[in-house]
Amino acid sequence: MLWLESLGVWETPARIGMILALAVIARIVLAFSIRKTTRAILEGARSVSKNAKGSKGNGERVAQRGKTISAVLDNFATWTLVITVIVMILSELGVDVGALIAVSTIVGAAVGFGAQTLVKDVISGIFMVFEDQFGVGDDVNLGAVVGKVERVRLRVTEVRDQDGMLWFVRNGEIINVGNGSHGKSL
Numbered sequence: 001m002l003w004l005e006s007l008g009v010w011e012t013p014a015r016i017g018m019i020l021a022l023a024v025i026a027r028i029v030l031a032f033s034i035r036k037t038t039r040a041i042l043e044g045a046r047s048v049s050k051n052a053k054g055s056k057g058n059g060e061r062v063a064q065r066g067k068t069i070s071a072v073l074d075n076f077a078t079w080t081l082v083i084t085v086i087v088m089i090l091s092e093l094g095v096d097v098g099a100l101i102a103v104s105t106i107v108g109a110a111v112g113f114g115a116q117t118l119v120k121d122v123i124s125g126i127f128m129v130f131e132d133q134f135g136v137g138d139d140v141n142l143g144a145v146v147g148k149v150e151r152v153r154l155r156v157t158e159v160r161d162q163d164g165m166l167w168f169v170r171n172g173e174i175i176n177v178g179n180g181s182h183g184k185s186l
Contacts, residue, residue, distance in 0.1 A: 015092050023085045030077045034070055041066035068129050072154065118155070120172035125154035128171060134179045141178035142169055 091097045112119065129152065134140050138149045140159060147161035157174070159167045 012092055016089050019085060019088050019092070023081055027078070027081055030081070031074065034073050034077065037073075038066050038070035041069075065129050065132065068152075068154065072126065117170070117172060121155045121170045123172075124174065125152075125157075125171040128152070128157075128174070129154070133177050134181075137181065139180035141180070142174050143176060145169055 087097055087101070090100065128134070134149055134152070134157075136149055136152060140147070140149055142157075142159065145159050145161060145167045147159045147167065149157060150160050150166065151158040154171070156168045156170055159169060161167060
C-alpha cells in the first residue's frame with residue numbers, strides 16, 4: 001500500500017479507518033448470513049409443521065431453536081469482530097499486542113475458573129436447545145421441579161409448578177429430564 005505511505009502523518013489514522021470500514025463491512029455480511037440461515041431454518045420449520053400430521057407445535061419448537069441459535073451466533077460473531085478490531089487498532093497505535101494478549105489470557109483463565117457454573121449453564125443450555133430435550137409448553141420433571149415449561153433460555157429454564165410457583169432452574173444443574181409431552185401430539 002504505497003499510497004498510504006505517501007500520507008505521512010495521516011498514515012496511521014488512514015489504516016485505522018480502513019480497519020473500521022472493513023469491520024463494518026464484515027459485520028454487515030455476517031449479520032446478513034446469520035439472518036439468511038435463520039430464515040431458512042424457520043421456513044423449513046413451517047413446512048415441517050404444515051406437512052406433519054398430529055405434531056402441532058413442532059414447527060414452533062424448531063423456530064424457537066432457530067431464533068436461539070441465531071442470537072448465539074450473532075452475539076459470538078459481534079464479540080469476535082470487536083475484539084479483533086480492537087487488537088488490530090492497538091497494533092496500529094504501536095501497543096505491544098503480544099503482551100496484551102498474554103495478560104488477557106491469564107485474566108481470562110482466572111475469570112473462567114470463577115465463572116465455571118455460568119459457563120456450565122450456558123453450554124448445557126446450548127446442548128438442550130440443539131438436542132430438543134424439552135420446549136415451551138412441555139410437561140417436565142427436572143428432579144426437584146415438576147411442571148410446565150414456560151421459557152427456555154441458554155442459562156436458565158423457567159418451569160411453573162402445579163401450585164403456580166415459577167421456578168428458575170439453572171441448565172447446568174439439570175441432570176435428568178422427564179418429558180411427559182415429548183413425542184405426543186398436542
